[in-house]
Amino acid sequence: MIDTIQKRLLEEVADLHEVPEGAYNIRANGEMAARNTTANIDIVSKEDASGIDIQIKAGTKNESVHIPVVLSKSGIKEIVYNDFYIGEDADVTIVAGCGIDNCGVQDSEHDGIHRFYLGKNSKVKYVEKHYGSGDGKGKRILNPGTEVYLEDGSLMEMEMVQIKGVDSTVRNTVAELGEGARLIVRERLMTHGDQEAVSSYEVKLNGEGASADVVSRSVARDNSYQKFDSRITGNVPCSGHTECDAIIMDSARVLAIPQLEANNVDAALIHEAAIGKIAGEQIIKLMTLGLTEAEAEERIINGFLK
Amino acid sequence: MLELKNISYEVSAEDLQAGSKEIVRDVSLIVEDHKFVVITGPNGSGKSTLAKLIVGIEKPTSGKIYLDGVDITEKNVTERANMGIGFAFQQPVRFKGIEVIDLLRIASGKHLSVSSACEYLSEVGLCARDYINREVNASLSGGELKRIEIATLLARGSKLSVFDEPEAGIDLWSFQNLIKVFERLQKKTTDGSILIISHQERILNIADEIVVVSEGKIANKGSRDEILPGLLGTPSAANACTYLDR
Secondary structure: OOOHHHHHHHHHHHOOOOOOOOEEEEEEOOEEEEEEOOOOEEEEEOOOOOEEEEEEOOOOEEEEEEEEEEEOOOOOEEEEEEEEEEOOOOEEEEEEEEEEEOOOOOOEEEEEEEEEEEOOOOEEEEEEEEEEEOOOOOOEEEOOEEEEEEOOOOEEEEEEEEEEOOOEEEEEEEEEEOOOOEEEEEEEEEEOOOOEEEEEEEEEEOOOOOEEEEEEEEEEOOOOEEEEEEEEEEOOOEEEEEEEEEEEOOOOEEEEEEEEEEOOOOEEEEEEEEEEOOOHHHHHHHHHOOOOHHHHHHHHHHHHOO | OEEEEEEEEOOOHHHHHHOOOOOEEEEEEEEOOOOEEEEEOOOOOOHHHHHHHHHOOOOOOEEEEEEOOEEOOOOOHHHHHHHOEEEEOOOOOOOOOOEHHHHHHHHHOOOOOHHHHHHHHHHOOOOHHHHOOOEOOOOOOHHHHHHHHHHHHHHHOOOEEEEEOOOOOOOHHHHHHHHHHHHHHHHOHHHOEEEEEOOEHHHHOOOOEEEEEEOOEEEEEEEHHHHHHHHOOOHHHEOHHHHHHO
16 A cells, blocks of 8 residues: 555655556555556566566557655665566656655665666666655665666667755666667756765667767755766777766765776767856846845756756 | 945955956946936946946945935845846856746746747847757857847846946857847837946947946046047947957
8 A cells, every 4th residue: 555655755756646557566665565567568576586577578669667666664675676678679668766755763775776678779768766755863775776788779768866865875877788779868966964976887888889978967065975987988989978067065075987988999988077066156147137045046956957 | 217326346456456356436327217328438447347336246335326216235136136127247147957938037037928038039139949948058159148148138127227248258240230139129218227338339329328437437428429429439439340359
């Protein structure tokens, strides 16, 4: 059964106001709470570990899979393995995400390991949102691991969002791309209080014509700490771009380490990184349009993380 | 009506040396309603500081500022904006992630419809469809930013709109278009008064009144017909070709 706290968490991480259409698997406090499969999308619990296998048939078009996780009990720690097998030419949207509400004193932790196997010419839009709430002393910890294997001509678009309430995150993402495959990553992150967030990407462009675009925009407030570590390796003629753009505020700290490795003369790789505070003139400009200083700051941050 | 009464602004010797700030000395000035007033004068004469003092970005060392008879000397930028003072920056500010429509909506203070937003953009000579969802970031040219800046002022509909050197940092082609925008604005001063900091002859040419500032003081003021002939050929009334040489 889904209770009201869990419902609120589901709204935050998966924009779900009711039971979603299509395939879904909702996990609440370490157990399956609801599941639905369709003619093209099958979800099966793993027998040897905690987690599920999601099989998407070749040619499946315009279908979606929701696999949100919510934790509302203090002190739960879990590692979950979810494997996605996407058939050739399929075109699907996958919405994952984890919401933790911790009002207790014990830490709550969810480590979701997601592996994606994209068949030839398949397309996946993947959205992952993290959210924490609750005023207990127990920490809210999320350590997602993502592995993406893209066969020839496939496309993976990943949108990773963590805006509020998660005390500690270590996110590791690795991807290997075949011929003509494309990976697009848009990460948005905001940390506050004493939070720490580490995000690392290791992308290998192994097939000719493969391309990757990994972009992170983040805001670090209060005493929080962020580390963005992105490495793109080009082993063939290919193109790669990685960018980290951070707004730093208060006593926060940000470390950006974009890395490129070219093992082929036709690997075109670019990195960009910028860290800076909100420019005073940006705030003044919005104040001349009638906003207060605090409202101006909020607008600038919201726009930046949009 | 805006009134400056004995406004002075002192700067440290250090700032003065670095040229980052200008002095204003005992300036008294009235900008009547529905007037198009241009403040001109050589570089470093205190024109931009005067604009910042009016908008509230800088606070005067002494003197008083009144808007419609209300003392606004101690009011901050937000308060003055909400009382009806608008400001177009000499160097328009860029924002990552904020779109042109967002900026126009903030400026108008309401949920402006897309068609009304488009009207403001068309008025400054931008093809609205191409710009409405563009981010106000580094992808826009100086000329485009300037026009968007002016469009936000139109959307704001201020009682008094202050423009700090609208011609700065744009190419000649954009400049010609900008002049047309101001010519149209001049005809519409029934909506509110306009104060422009500029030393461009073509902008002075459409002024109702001209104020000449020199070394932080008002050296001369009066109607265009009285003042402009004496300025022609000086840096206070540069023509477009001089502009190109700069």
